Amino acid sequence: MRLTTILLMALLSGCALQASKPDDLYRELGQEQGIKTLVTKLLYNIADDQRIADQFRDSNVERLRDKLVEQICVLSGGPCVYTGDTMAESHAGKNINDMHFNALVEDLIAAMNSQQISVSAQNRLIALLAPMHGDIVYH
Amino acid sequence: MRSVFGKYAANCVAFLLTATIDIVHADSGGRLLATGAATQIEGSAGGGIVPMAVLSGYDTRDEAGGTAFVSRVDTKDYRLDSIGAAWSWRNRVELSAARQELRLDTLAGALGVPDNTIRQNVFGAKVRLYGDVVYTATPQISAGAQYKKNLDFFIPSAAGAKDDSGVDMYLAATKLFLAGFADRNVLLNGVVRWTKSNQESLVGFGGDKRNSREAVFEGSAGLFINRHWLIGTEYRQMPDNLSFARAQDWKDVFVAWFPDKQWSVVAAWVDLGDIATLRNQQGWYVSIQGSF
Numbered sequence: 001m002r003l004t005t006i007l008l009m010a011l012l013s014g015c016a017l018q019a020s021k022p023d024d025l026y027r028e029l030g031q032e033q034g035i036k037t038l039v040t041k042l043l044y045n046i047a048d049d050q051r052i053a054d055q056f057r058d059s060n061v062e063r064l065r066d067k068l069v070e071q072i073c074v075l076s077g078g079p080c081v082y083t084g085d086t087m088a089e090s091h092a093g094k095n096i097n098d099m100h101f102n103a104l105v106e107d108l109i110a111a112m113n114s115q116q117i118s119v120s121a122q123n124r125l126i127a128l129l130a131p132m133h134g135d136i137v138y139h
Numbered sequence: 140m141r142s143v144f145g146k147y148a149a150n151c152v153a154f155l156l157t158a159t160i161d162i163v164h165a166d167s168g169g170r171l172l173a174t175g176a177a178t179q180i181e182g183s184a185g186g187g188i189v190p191m192a193v194l195s196g197y198d199t200r201d202e203a204g205g206t207a208f209v210s211r212v213d214t215k216d217y218r219l220d221s222i223g224a225a226w227s228w229r230n231r232v233e234l235s236a237a238r239q240e241l242r243l244d245t246l247a248g249a250l251g252v253p254d255n256t257i258r259q260n261v262f263g264a265k266v267r268l269y270g271d272v273v274y275t276a277t278p279q280i281s282a283g284a285q286y287k288k289n290l291d292f293f294i295p296s297a298a299g300a301k302d303d304s305g306v307d308m309y310l311a312a313t314k315l316f317l318a319g320f321a322d323r324n325v326l327l328n329g330v331v332r333w334t335k336s337n338q339e340s341l342v343g344f345g346g347d348k349r350n351s352r353e354a355v356f357e358g359s360a361g362l363f364i365n366r367h368w369l370i371g372t373e374y375r376q377m378p379d380n381l382s383f384a385r386a387q388d389w390k391d392v393f394v395a396w397f398p399d400k401q402w403s404v405v406a407a408w409v410d411l412g413d414i415a416t417l418r419n420q421q422g423w424y425v426s427i428q429g430s431f
């Protein structure tokens with residue numbers, strides 16, 4: 001019981017002392033180069049993932065990579081502009097379900113782990129992507 | 140300026156507890172790790188003593204899944220073993236069954252009766268009404284019922300319980316806040332239960348003091364240190380229907396480990412208060428769950 005209290009206190013103090021800048025996450029992801037590597041690894045993981053690889057069979061992988069890099073750069077507070085289509089437009093009619101979405105999240109987590117991105121940065125990026133779920137699945 | 144200590148403290152704890160096993164592409168369903176929760180003592184998806192709005196297993200809206208579990212609570216004078224299974228369909232409906240066996244040697248000795256065991260069957264159903272624990276801005280909300288039948292009613296009736304069977308109904312709201320606290324994912328869960336059960340109905344339903352349903356509150360709060368480890372606490376209010384002995388609210392602090400989508404293990408320190416005049420029932424809780 002006491003150990004839990006101490007752990008909670010440690011996390012509490014960690015939270016209280018933390019004041020983040022808008023581009024903190026961008027820097028924790030390794031800025032432009034880091035995000036490019038991350039997205040490349042994500043796309044490799046997707047290609048190896050039998051659950052969703054088929055959905056990307058006819059994709060323009062180069063464009064997808066560029067748009068994903070832009071998107072993650074903007075979301076994480078980096079100096080980029082997203083020039084791609086909206087999430088609703090680009091996923092309409094693709095029959096993406098919850099299982100596909102979560103598979104992609106797992107592939108992203110695996111890519112972030114292999115890039116040694118901290119748990120806190122991983123959580124913050126996923127928190128920024130999660131609200132897109134409704135625009136992407138079952139449309 | 141960003142504090143080095145804050146980050147260090149959080150990452151240090153994460154590092155210490157990081158499981159070496161990574162996310163596996165298992166067959167056990169398409170939901171994210173830990174979103175099937177564990178199984179609480181009555182067999183519903185939840186923590187240790189409190190149910191949650193999430194459904195057992197890892198099935199998405201296009202799949203089916205399920206779990207099986209065993210658990211033990213061991214306090215000074217009591218031991219409760221539970222075993223059961225749950226099946227859920229399309230992340231919509233959960234059906235569960237559990238058998239509980241309470242050993243009460245101290246109480247049996249004090250009462251001078253030969254029965255030292257109370258067994259109980261629990262059949263549960265839960266329906267997800269709205270939302271997704273991870274992806275919607277509002278919590279996932281489910282309604283559930285637990286039908287319970289006491290198989291050894293001699294001691295409960297001697298204690299003043301009116302019925303050996305009954306139905307608890309509950310409404311649960313559960314939400315995972317991504318990066319919600321110290322950049323860690325936070326799990327909050329609140330339950331309102333309509334019940335007249337005594338000590339989770341191990342001592343039957345209703346009593347001389349009160350024999351009607353009341354709304355009691357149950358809640359859980361947890362912090363994911365990383366994707367595999369959750370620490371937290373639970374609280375479960377108890378009706379107080381019997382004049383023979385007061386019932387106190389149950390609470391615990393727990394650590395849950397989700398090594399992969401097949402297994403989970405929960406260990407807790409529980410405080411059940413006074414039970415049937417025996418004071419201060421504190422002790423350990425352990426549960427193991429397999430998912431398919």
Ligand code: HEM
Nearest residue numbers: 052055056059060067068071084085090096100101104129
């Ligand atoms: C948070 C989750 C997701 C994000 C942030 C995301 C982001 C994107 C972006 C930025 C694009 C490019 C848009 C453009 O070309 O202008 C795109 C396209 C696409 N996405 Fe997603 N996506 C997500 C989930 C998924 C999932 C789960 C699938 C399927 C399993 C999927 C399949 C596709 C496909 C097939 C394309 C089109 C590629 C092409 O035709 O060239 N996406 N996505």
